[in-house]
Amino acid sequence: EAQVTQNPRYLITVTGKKLTVTCSQNMNHEYMSWYRQDPGLGLRQIYYSMNVEVTDKGDVPEGYKVSRKEKRNFPLILESPSPNQTSLYFCASSPGIFYEQYFGPGTRLTVT
Amino acid sequence: TQLLEQSPQFLSIQEGENLTVYCNSSSVFSSLQWYRQEPGEGPVLLVTVVTGGEVKKLKRLTFQFGDARKDSSLHITAAQPGDTGLYLCAGASNAGGTSYGKLTFGQGTILTVHP
Numbered sequence: 209e210a211q212v213t214q215n216p217r218y219l220i221t222v223t224g225k226k227l228t229v230t231c232s233q234n235m236n237h238e239y240m241s242w243y244r245q246d247p248g249l250g251l252r253q254i255y256y257s258m259n260v261e262v263t264d265k266g267d268v269p270e271g272y273k274v275s276r277k278e279k280r281n282f283p284l285i286l287e288s289p290s291p292n293q294t295s296l297y298f299c300a301s302s303p304g305i306f307y308e309q310y311f312g313p314g315t316r317l318t319v320t
Numbered sequence: 321t322q323l324l325e326q327s328p329q330f331l332s333i334q335e336g337e338n339l340t341v342y343c344n345s346s347s348v349f350s351s352l353q354w355y356r357q358e359p360g361e362g363p364v365l366l367v368t369v370v371t372g373g374e375v376k377k378l379k380r381l382t383f384q385f386g387d388a389r390k391d392s393s394l395h396i397t398a399a400q401p402g403d404t405g406l407y408l409c410a411g412a413s414n415a416g417g418t419s420y421g422k423l424t425f426g427q428g429t430i431l432t433v434h435p
Contacts, residue, residue, distance in 0.1 A: 212362075241423065248329065250408055251363070251425040258421055266422055298362050305412045305423055306351045306370070311362025 210235045214299050214312035221289055222320055229284045229315050231299030237310070239302045240282040241266065242274065244295040245314075251298065257282055258305075289319040322347040324411055326426030333399055334434050341394040341429045343409035350414045352385055352392045357406040357428075366394075399433045406430050 212233045221227055233240065241256035243266075253266030257276040271293055273285040282301075286293060296316050300309040325344045333339055343352070351370045355363035367376050369385035369392060376383045380403075382395040396403055409426040 239421075243425070248427060250326070250427040251410075253423055253425075256421055256423070264421055267424070300362070305421055306368070306414075308353070308365040308368070309355075309363075309410075309423065311364075314360075314362055 210310070212299055212301050212310050212312035214297075214315050216315060217313060218316050220318045220320065223290055224288050227286050227289060227317075229286075229297060229299075229317070231282045231284065231312060232280050233282075233301040233310070234280065235301060235310065236279065237301035237303055238279070239304050239307075240276065241300050241309075242272070242282070242284045243298045243300065244268065244293075245298060246295050254284070254297075256305075289317075291319050293317065294319050322349075322411065322413065322422070322424045324409055324424050324426040326409055326429055328429060329427060330430050330432075332432045332434070335400055336398050337433075339396050339399055339431070341407055341409075341431075342391070343393065343411075343426050344391045345411065346390065347411070348389050348413065349411035350389070351412050352389075353410045353412075354383055354392070354394055355408045355410060357408060363406075363408055396431075399431075401433045401435050404431055404433050 242254040243251040255274040257263045299312040302309045353368045354366045357363040367383045372387045372389045374385045380397045407429045
C-alpha cells in the first residue's frame with residue numbers, strides 16, 4: 209500500500225530533550241516536506257527537500273533540523289525542544305511541488 | 321514570503337445551503353491546490369488548478385482559479401453533513417528565487433454542515 213508513515217504518533221517530552229520524528233514513504237517520491245499545524249494558522253512549511261541530499265528552509269525553520277540521506281526517509285530533528293514547538297506535525301511526499309502531496313497521519317508533540 | 325489569505329475562517333450552515341470559500345494572495349502562483357482534512361488525519365487533495373480562469377467541478381464542488389493566478393474559490397452547492405471538515409488551499413510557484421520549492425497553505429476554513 210502506498211503510504212507515508214510517521215513515528216511516533218504522539219509524544220510528550222520536556223524542554224531541551226532532543227527528539228527525532230521519523231518520516232518514510234514507499235512511493236519513490238522526489239519531494240518531501242514537513243509542516244506544523246496550529247489552530248487558526250493552517251499548515252506552515254518547516255523544511256522541504258527536492259531530492260536526496262537537497263534540503264531547504266520553509267517558512268518556519270527555526271528550532272528544527274532535517275536530513276535527506278536516502279529518498280524514502282526525511283526525519284525531523286528538534287535539538288532542544290521548547291514549549292512553543294508544541295504542535296501537530298505532518299510529513300508529506302509527492303513527485304514534485306506541483307503534484308498531489310501525500311500526507312502522513314500526523315505526530316502530536318507536546319513539550320512541557 | 322508568499323501569503324495566502326483564506327476566508328472565512330469558520331462557516332456553519334444548514335444542509336442544503338450553498339457556500340463559497342475564498343483564497344487570495346498578492347503573489348502569482350503557478351498552481352493552486354485545494355485539500356480537505358478530517359479530524360485526526362492528514363489533508364487529502366481535492367483538486368489542482370494551473371491555468372488562469374480555469375474552472376473544475378467535482379460533483380457538487382466547483383473550483384475556480386483567478387485570471388491573474390492570484391486567487392481561487394471553492395463553491396459547494398447544496399452542502400451535506402458529509403462535507404463537514406477543514407478546507408485548505410495551497411499555492412506553489414516556479415518563479416525561482418527563495419520561493420521555489422515552497423508550498424504555501426492558507427489558514428484553512430472550518431466548515432460545519434448541520435442536518
